[in-house]
Amino acid sequence: MRKKVFVRTYGCQMNVRDSEVICGLLQKAGYRISATDQGADIIIFNTCSVRKHAEDRVWSLVGSYKGSKIIGLVGCMAQNYKEQAFARDANISFVVGPQDIDKIPVIIEKVLRGQSPSGDNPLLFERKLWETDSSIRPEEIYHMGFYQDKEHAYVVISEGCSNFCSYCVVPYVRGPLRHRKHKDILTEIWEAITHGITKVTLLGQNVNAYQDNQVDFAKLLCQVNALSGLKEVDFFTSNPKDASIDFFKAIRDLGKLAKRLHLPLQSGSDRILKLMNRGYAAKDYLALIDSYRKIVKGGRLTTDIIVGFPTETDEEFKETCALVKKARFNAAYIFKYSSRPGTEAAKIVDELKPNELEKRHKKILDLQRGISKELRSR
Numbered sequence: 584m585r586k587k588v589f590v591r592t593y594g595c596q597m598n599v600r601d602s603e604v605i606c607g608l609l610q611k612a613g614y615r616i617s618a619t620d621q622g623a624d625i626i627i628f629n630t631c632s633v634r635k636h637a638e639d640r641v642w643s644l645v646g647s648y649k650g651s652k653i654i655g656l657v658g659c660m661a662q663n664y665k666e667q668a669f670a671r672d673a674n675i676s677f678v679v680g681p682q683d684i685d686k687i688p689v690i691i692e693k694v695l696r697g698q699s700p701s702g703d704n705p706l707l708f709e710r711k712l713w714e715t716d717s718s719i720r721p722e723e724i725y726h727m728g729f730y731q732d733k734e735h736a737y738v739v740i741s742e743g744c745s746n747f748c749s750y751c752v753v754p755y756v757r758g759p760l761r762h763r764k765h766k767d768i769l770t771e772i773w774e775a776i777t778h779g780i781t782k783v784t785l786l787g788q789n790v791n792a793y794q795d796n797q798v799d800f801a802k803l804l805c806q807v808n809a810l811s812g813l814k815e816v817d818f819f820t821s822n823p824k825d826a827s828i829d830f831f832k833a834i835r836d837l838g839k840l841a842k843r844l845h846l847p848l849q850s851g852s853d854r855i856l857k858l859m860n861r862g863y864a865a866k867d868y869l870a871l872i873d874s875y876r877k878i879v880k881g882g883r884l885t886t887d888i889i890v891g892f893p894t895e896t897d898e899e900f901k902e903t904c905a906l907v908k909k910a911r912f913n914a915a916y917i918f919k920y921s922s923r924p925g926t927e928a929a930k931i932v933d934e935l936k937p938n939e940l941e942k943r944h945k946k947i948l949d950l951q952r953g954i955s956k957e958l959r960s961r
């Protein structure tokens with residue numbers, strides 16, 4: 584009887600794609616993929632470490648299975664906790680970081696052999712496998728042909744990040760920025776088209792920084808746009824410090840590209856932006872979105888904002904509100920600052936009191952909701 588696996592995904596689109604890769608690999612290795620945990624023999628948590636809240640949810644759910652299933656902790660939390668994850672919850676059978684997901688079928692095989700009384704290696708330590716060391720993923724894992732959606736596919740163009748924004752755990756858990764070869768990306772999309780896919784979203788922590796020899800992100804967009812059989816192309820996510828005029832022109836000129844841009848601002852205060860190590864000032868950001876709007880007429884603009892970064896004063900918070908008023912985003916994802924162990928920002932002890940954090944969060948949410956509503960009604 585083939586074992587059933589359920590993969591539960593947390594976090595960003597990159598994780599959604601990683602989960603598809605894991606399902607593709609396991610299907611190829613003979614496992615059945617289950618849409619729920621009901622009747623699943625193996626449960627894989629593909630996790631996110633960007634916010635403490637996301638981690639807490641995973642720990643609570645892992646604990647709820649109480650030894651009834653084989654549990655794998657995969658992704659950013661796996662990389663973050665490594666072997667300590669086994670001490671945190673004895674239910675966990677294996678721990679695999681984001682760079683090592685190609686090894687999951689072999690690891691599960693070992694766990695199953697270790698657990699079977701007739702297995703050739705019934706030692707307890709076989710249940711405690713962890714793999715979090717590789718820095719490069721093998722290209723083959725992107726060609727498994729497993730898509731959750733019939734028409735849409737996520738396509739990873741680069742892995743990791745070298746920006747080291749001071750609040751962010753991604754460079755530590757996903758490693759430095761590595762670009763896939765543009766020919767491999769085009770091949771993957773071509774394969775997806777033969778599976779019936781008509782829409783793709785290109786993924787990277789910072790897609791604007793893409794570079795493969797002479798091919799930068801604007802050129803890659805142009806090559807993807809030219810693939811016949813493809814109807815829509817989108818991408819996620821951009822970083823203001825690497826956004827260029829050529830990139831905006833590509834959004835304007837390429838027929839299959841969605842006329843929208845998600846450009847994370849994070850703060851409207853120059854002192855906080857510097858502490859965040861974002862690499863731009865508020866005036867640079869405003870100039871950039873001004874160029875975007877002049878070039879991509881009527882293009883949508885969305886952003887991310889972090890409220891309550893350590894030491895953020897009321898005045899600095901007001902600067903962020905003022906920038907939000909000026910920028911008039913179509914929508915904004917507004918997050919309360921969440922301290923992540925190991926990051927530079929976590930060393931700044933002066934965090935905002937929870938009630939003040941709530942107050943600022945609500946204030947800016949209300950402000951943005953009003954702007955979004957007004958823009959929608961037009």
Ligand code: SF4
Nearest residue numbers: 744747748751753788
């Ligand atoms: S650009 Fe900054 S926020 Fe985004 S993944 Fe890289 S370090 Fe994190």
